[in-house]
Amino acid sequence: MKAKPAELILALSVVILGIAVALGTSQLSGAGGYAKVGPNVAPAVIAGALILLGIWLLYEALSGGWRNAIADDPKARGEHRFHGSAFIWVSLGLILQIVLIDRAGFVLAQAALFALVARGFGSVKLPRDFAIGLLLGLSVFLFFVKFLNVNLPAGWLKPLLGGAGI
């Protein structure tokens, strides 16, 4: 049986991560005081373990595939085939939110997130979803800022929100 590319890539990533941690560890101080164990020992152990585990995963991938893993065929898992556009819409929502939150403020960022995630899950009513997201974001914002005294950024809506938030 041919090895699955995804398993090989993931196993190699674990090995590479382990090597990267090992390189990073060599920059750390080894001064350990009485314990003779400095801040570099735990990362060194982790680096070694990751390299070994990566090799183990690689071995399993090359010798018949990872053991006891879930089925590769989505149908066998009761699911449909990979829906790339759904994945991208949800990702876009999350990334847009990261970009917006400090500029446009919490409420607008959450409305955008809500609308794009709903789009990813197959909703075709973008304006409606945005409106629901706006309402949800606004109620959360007011509850947190007015009632819990947790500050959230007001952003572009600052004039409308009457100075609430930061």
Add this chain to the structure above:
Amino acid sequence: MGDTFGLLMHGFSIALTPLNLLWGFVGVMLGTFIGVLPGVGPALTVAMLMPLTVKLDPTGALIMFAGIYYGAMYGGSTTTILLNTPGESASIATALEGNLMAKNGRAGPALATCAIGSFVSGTIATILVTLLAPVVVEIALKFGPAEYFALMVFAFTTVSAVIGSSTVRGLTSLFLGLLLGVVGIDSQTGSSRFAFGVPELLDGVDVVVLAVGLFAVGEALYVSAYASRLEEKMEEIKGSLWMSKEDWKRSWPAWLRATAIGFPFGSIPAGGAEIPTFLSYAVEKKLTKYPEEFGKGAIEGVAGPEAANNASVTGALVPLLTLGIPTSATAAVLLSAFQNYGISPGPLLFQMQADLVWGLLASLYIGNVLLLILNLPLVGIWVKVLSIPQPLLYGGILVFATLGAYSLHQSVVDLIMLYVFGLLGFIMRRWDIPVAPAVIGLILGPLAETQARRALAISQGDPSVFITHPISASILGLSFILLVVPLIVRLVRRK
């Protein structure tokens, strides 16, 4: 014994103040509301609702958490039975017979046996926690850093290597968590590790960000890609909610047996409610007088696993409160909630903050009662929550998930990490790498490192301290056996 009773009564006097009772009530309602959402397990529910407690005093906050914790579990079993989508691995066994009962028009009794069984096993388990915790505290007070380190290694071994489908994938997840745990300022020397000059990383990676990223964002990405275009079929609740005389007769012994199975699993740091639920399912299947009903919706097959889950989760409070060792993702998130209040669970907690501990234990009893009287009558509301269309549901889950991560430090860096952990969660879900070991590794790793270095500081750097102390040596030996023996058996069997 009499002393314990007195302390518990004092705990009730704290938990039963109107305000604290209100927080318990709010916690149960919110916990059930969020826990009912498909794909949202108790760990995520506690993490998402954490910001709501910022205004409360520690006792009130912990009482609310106890309510959230119980509510989330009950909500999860409702979803499991009606939708057949277990929110966590510990609910899979309940789903087996529960969903079949619902398909046969017996959703009412299935939900009822879950609710009443949870109450029975939760209450018995809480009594056992109350009795056992002071005993463990007595023992734990004699533990030094070497013994703590050994116990943590034991917990690492069981949660990653022993439980789950693959030792190597469990360990990989654990070490990813441990790696995230070393990011930030080293507590012993003050030097920074793997922060890459990002000031926000100096405080380390927050467990809430990791848990919400893996569980909420990862789940949303996965479901959108693989399950957003499926027809979901929700079973309706037809007929009476009440269990017949026959149902009672068959449920009772199952609840009690399951409690006996679940509690020990939870209370030793062996982690995970998954094994006891399947064990209970197997036991009920073996002992039943109606073997022909198994596979068609047998009530014992619901009553047992659900009670075992509850008993085990409650039992997990023993290592969490007395030793500060979490053995499930939910307990890890709870531990982080404790830490946010500057509370470090462990034997000293029982001495220094007795009000808080006994108030919390008393509120567990109250939480169980609240669940029983609130949830069955309100099951109609929870079913409505389940009928929210998937696009709006996940939109809402992600809004609350990002809120939970962002409101910790109002930092965009946390949101970036949240998305990265979401991608990681997607990969782990798709290629069957368990996520709970990573969450436990992140919170327990730094504690284990501190204990190891303390032990070595006392021994002047002599590493034999871990094997010359008899308790530490036996716990480490046991962990080693648990890790290595199954591997050797597998190797030998192949030849």
